[in-house]
Amino acid sequence: MAYLAKAGYTAISPDQLADYLQYDKALPPNPVLITFDDGYEDNYQVAYPILQKYHFTATIFLITDFVGETGRYLTWNQVREMSNNGFYFESHTLSHIALTKASENELRSQLVKSKEALEWRLHKKIEYLAYPGGYYDKRVIKLAQQAGYRGAFTINFGRDIRHCGLFTLNRIPIFEGPHTFLHFILRLKFTQAISALQNFKTYLSKNAFAFLANLIYVP
Numbered sequence: 001m002a003y004l005a006k007a008g009y010t011a012i013s014p015d016q017l018a019d020y021l022q023y024d025k026a027l028p029p030n031p032v033l034i035t036f037d038d039g040y041e042d043n044y045q046v047a048y049p050i051l052q053k054y055h056f057t058a059t060i061f062l063i064t065d066f067v068g069e070t071g072r073y074l075t076w077n078q079v080r081e082m083s084n085n086g087f088y089f090e091s092h093t094l095s096h097i098a099l100t101k102a103s104e105n106e107l108r109s110q111l112v113k114s115k116e117a118l119e120w121r122l123h124k125k126i127e128y129l130a131y132p133g134g135y136y137d138k139r140v141i142k143l144a145q146q147a148g149y150r151g152a153f154t155i156n157f158g159r160d161i162r163h164c165g166l167f168t169l170n171r172i173p174i175f176e177g178p179h180t181f182l183h184f185i186l187r188l189k190f191t192q193a194i195s196a197l198q199n200f201k202t203y204l205s206k207n208a209f210a211f212l213a214n215l216i217y218v219p
Contacts, residue, residue, distance in 0.1 A: 003184075004054070008030050009031070010031055011031075011033070012031045013059065014033065014059055016033075020162070021162055024162060034057070036058060037092055038061070038066070039067060039074045041074055041078075043060055048082060052085070059088040061090050061092035061128075062114075064091070067079065076121055079122070090118070091111070091115050091118060093110040093111065096132040097110060098132065099140045100136065111143060111144055112147045128150060129149050130152065131155075134156070136168075141167045141168075153171060154168055154171065157171070157191070172187050172188060186219040194218060194219060197218055
């Protein structure tokens with residue numbers, strides 16, 4: 001976050017991104033959409049004060065049935081406080097199931113009821129979804145559109161360009177693990193090259209060249 005602030009990045013909202021992609025509306029210099037999935041308590045305890053220090057906002061995709069559960073997840077009071085201070089909350093479904101494996105009724109329930117729960121709790125319109133585990137297909141996209149979402153985020157590595165599909169939005173994922181500042185910089189600065197490398201590695205793995213795929217290092 002210190003690097004992003006020093007480099008002149010400006011945190012934006014999902015609406016700003018969607019307006020740019022759909023309607024070519026202007027974005028601030030060096031825009032970045034900072035996102036978190038699941039809604040863990042450390043989003044409040046750790047990330048929130050750091051983001052505030054650098055005058056950044058973020059979007060958190062909540063698993064609504066998990067809010068306030070087991071002490072691992074955000075409480076509704078924490079969510080409301082962050083929301084009132086400029087943070088955005090969107091849907092990560094009710095219970096984080098793989099949507100591609102759900103029945104149509106269960107899929108509708110996961111999409112609609114999580115959206116309704118957030119709107120009831122926050123008194124704000126909820127229009128964005130992050131696919132649990134990154135799993136989606138044409139059926140999931142269709143039902144997400146019918147449920148009233150404007151767009152949805154994958155975990156596919158890459159940047160988003162004008163007029164791209166709003167229901168297959170890319171991100172620059174940083175998953176739990178031995179990540180360093182170097183990994184972060186490489187992913188941020190060389191997104192297209194790393195995305196192509198990741199796609200090539202995936203292609204090799206799917207076509208019986210696992211040995212060659214394992215030789216390719218992806219930051």
